[in-house]
Amino acid sequence: MAKFEKANSVGEWLDQRLNTTALTKVLMTEYWIPKDINFLWAMGVLLAVTFKILVISGIFLMMYYKPDVNLAFDSVNYTIMQEVAYGWLFRHMHGVAASVIFLIIYIHMFTGIYYGSYKQGREMIWISGMLLFMTFSAAGFSGYMLPWGQMSYWAAMVITNLFGGVPIIGDALVVWIRGDFNVADATLTRFFMLHVFLLPIVIMGIIGLHFYTLRIPHVNNQEGADIDYDEEAEKYLSGNKKESKVIPFWPVFISKDFAILGIFLIFYFYLVFFHYNFAMDPVNFDPADAMVTPAHIYPEWYFLWSYEVLRGFFFDVGPVKAFDIGLAAFGFANVIFLVLPWLDRDPAILPAHKRPKFFIWFWILMADLIVLTVYGKLPPTGINAWVGFVVATLFILLFLALPFVTKSDAKKRGDV
Amino acid sequence: MRELKILAVVVALTLITYWGVEPFAHSQMHPHVEPADYKFTDVQEDIKDVKALTGDAQNGAALVQANCTACHSITTEGFPQLMDNVSSAAAYGVVPPDLSTAGKIYSADYLAAFIKDPVKASKVEHKFQDGRVHPMPAYGWMQPQEIADMVVYLQSIAPKEMSNKEVFVDACQRCHGIKYGDMKGGSMAAKTPDENIKSYMGKLPPDLSQYIRSRGESYLHTFVNNPQKHLEGTAMPRVGLTEEAETQAIKYMQEVGDSKKEEREALGPKFLIYLVIFAIFAWLWKASKWREVH
Numbered sequence: 125m126a127k128f129e130k131a132n133s134v135g136e137w138l139d140q141r142l143n144t145t146a147l148t149k150v151l152m153t154e155y156w157i158p159k160d161i162n163f164l165w166a167m168g169v170l171l172a173v174t175f176k177i178l179v180i181s182g183i184f185l186m187m188y189y190k191p192d193v194n195l196a197f198d199s200v201n202y203t204i205m206q207e208v209a210y211g212w213l214f215r216h217m218h219g220v221a222a223s224v225i226f227l228i229i230y231i232h233m234f235t236g237i238y239y240g241s242y243k244q245g246r247e248m249i250w251i252s253g254m255l256l257f258m259t260f261s262a263a264g265f266s267g268y269m270l271p272w273g274q275m276s277y278w279a280a281m282v283i284t285n286l287f288g289g290v291p292i293i294g295d296a297l298v299v300w301i302r303g304d305f306n307v308a309d310a311t312l313t314r315f316f317m318l319h320v321f322l323l324p325i326v327i328m329g330i331i332g333l334h335f336y337t338l339r340i341p342h343v344n345n346q347e348g349a350d351i352d353y354d355e356e357a358e359k360y361l362s363g364n365k366k367e368s369k370v371i372p373f374w375p376v377f378i379s380k381d382f383a384i385l386g387i388f389l390i391f392y393f394y395l396v397f398f399h400y401n402f403a404m405d406p407v408n409f410d411p412a413d414a415m416v417t418p419a420h421i422y423p424e425w426y427f428l429w430s431y432e433v434l435r436g437f438f439f440d441v442g443p444v445k446a447f448d449i450g451l452a453a454f455g456f457a458n459v460i461f462l463v464l465p466w467l468d469r470d471p472a473i474l475p476a477h478k479r480p481k482f483f484i485w486f487w488i489l490m491a492d493l494i495v496l497t498v499y500g501k502l503p504p505t506g507i508n509a510w511v512g513f514v515v516a517t518l519f520i521l522l523f524l525a526l527p528f529v530t531k532s533d534a535k536k537r538g539d540v
Numbered sequence: 541m542r543e544l545k546i547l548a549v550v551v552a553l554t555l556i557t558y559w560g561v562e563p564f565a566h567s568q569m570h571p572h573v574e575p576a577d578y579k580f581t582d583v584q585e586d587i588k589d590v591k592a593l594t595g596d597a598q599n600g601a602a603l604v605q606a607n608c609t610a611c612h613s614i615t616t617e618g619f620p621q622l623m624d625n626v627s628s629a630a631a632y633g634v635v636p637p638d639l640s641t642a643g644k645i646y647s648a649d650y651l652a653a654f655i656k657d658p659v660k661a662s663k664v665e666h667k668f669q670d671g672r673v674h675p676m677p678a679y680g681w682m683q684p685q686e687i688a689d690m691v692v693y694l695q696s697i698a699p700k701e702m703s704n705k706e707v708f709v710d711a712c713q714r715c716h717g718i719k720y721g722d723m724k725g726g727s728m729a730a731k732t733p734d735e736n737i738k739s740y741m742g743k744l745p746p747d748l749s750q751y752i753r754s755r756g757e758s759y760l761h762t763f764v765n766n767p768q769k770h771l772e773g774t775a776m777p778r779v780g781l782t783e784e785a786e787t788q789a790i791k792y793m794q795e796v797g798d799s800k801k802e803e804r805e806a807l808g809p810k811f812l813i814y815l816v817i818f819a820i821f822a823w824l825w826k827a828s829k830w831r832e833v834h
Contacts, residue, residue, distance in 0.1 A: 386819025
């Protein structure tokens, strides 16, 4: 066993046992981040803080929430919203954070795509990030069910029904997921378990993985420049801070994150107090009723683009049913981002404005996703259905074209 | 400068998406309706004769007591309810309203039109067809003077002030419950028993506890003023509330269904002030740290 000297301070005592000085260096003061970044590089910290808000407000909500079809609606809308001191605040914080976190996830994700931060060694960062997107989506969906309002019930109905499209085992799978032939008490209780236990644990694990994946390839920068971290770190540590291309995570990088976090929190709490209907749909303040289908069923805004890909294919093609085509397209939309590093055939890490064809591809994709999102909410009738069909098809074509688009950029530059 | 440009792009894309999924989508899903009409313009022609006359409350008293009290109670004037809610719902289909406050909460024009032809005034012609008759017969056979007298009488006995809850109870609670109004005591359930109201209306009228959140104030105003506007063919009658009474009933729904509204609106600015202070300190810290590296 190691020999321990008498410590002169608490810090030293801890350092002897936990090696805290070295740990702080590795994780904070000598964890190097490129200096050439903009505010989009703060989204990670914003996400971490928003996730923390979700966990803390969720713990308070769980103290009064009752996962039972007969009690759930009133436990949320009466007990928490009217009776418990500041219960409304925690619910609004939770509901709005759940929505806003997806806005930040999307900004974070498209920043990664724009700057090419998913390739040449950064594949695991991208994949772990996409796994977080998927687990957050599952958490968002399962959480939306808990207030047991009309939208909770009917969204659960529509989404669990989708699994019926899986060949051969579809029908059995739907029953297995619901725990009943219908969306019922068993469904609510298991989604409660997923939402408050399994998914948060998995998310926390993947967040750890996501942070770890950054260690070796390092964070990307605005120009995609290749940085010699050892050399630049040495410059910084020897006092040549202005010339060094890197900054330590603590305190330089985090100070910028906090500044941006300050602005973000003003925006977020403004929504919590004064503008929350976009995140807490009024229709969901009607209790779940299996006998009354709402006039319009739509998911939360952050699922609308993939929902519209699902709905876009609204007609049968020969013997293939519209439902099955839509489901296949929906499956495509949900996994295609995961393989993005391999669809991009351009070996260079460059921001999109330095990759002319990819630049155009990127903005068409953004426009397509926005149109998909907006039309995902509108009733799919008349011209809306055709717009949906066109933009859903375009979405698939964009990803099929990506290898060629990126290869062409690389060729022109002479990289391949 | 570049950061501001990027920020402008992010904000613009966010706002376009927001506009598309909120204001635009809702305008497509819920077509615009005309504002509430508290003059009840559509019945003005029918009651022109009544409005040309001046009513006499004393005559009205005699007429109301002879014609109305067989079914309606007027508790404040010594005409108590003759049957309990269960029995009167069984007899009439729905518990008949007590008339003590009718002159206060209902528009005088509407009352005159309703006495003449309840089905037309309440816009439920589609419901009373094929031999189905409204529980209250039309009194269009009366002289315009008599109707004017009865309306004035009802106004003369009505209280000058009513609480929001009292308005809600008299205007809505015969058919609708609002259970959050008395979660433990249960006194805010609908007065007409479920099975009666279900067969009278075709379906169980919804509990209104969360309607202030699910429908919102402006929808409730245009809806209560004329339910057919938003829900064509609904069994809910137009009840003819004055603008003041309607506002009070909706205020009560807010007191019950969004009871923390005042607290929320008062706490919001305080939160934001603290966050502005945090943001200022964060920017100062950032500036001091980045000065060293730039």
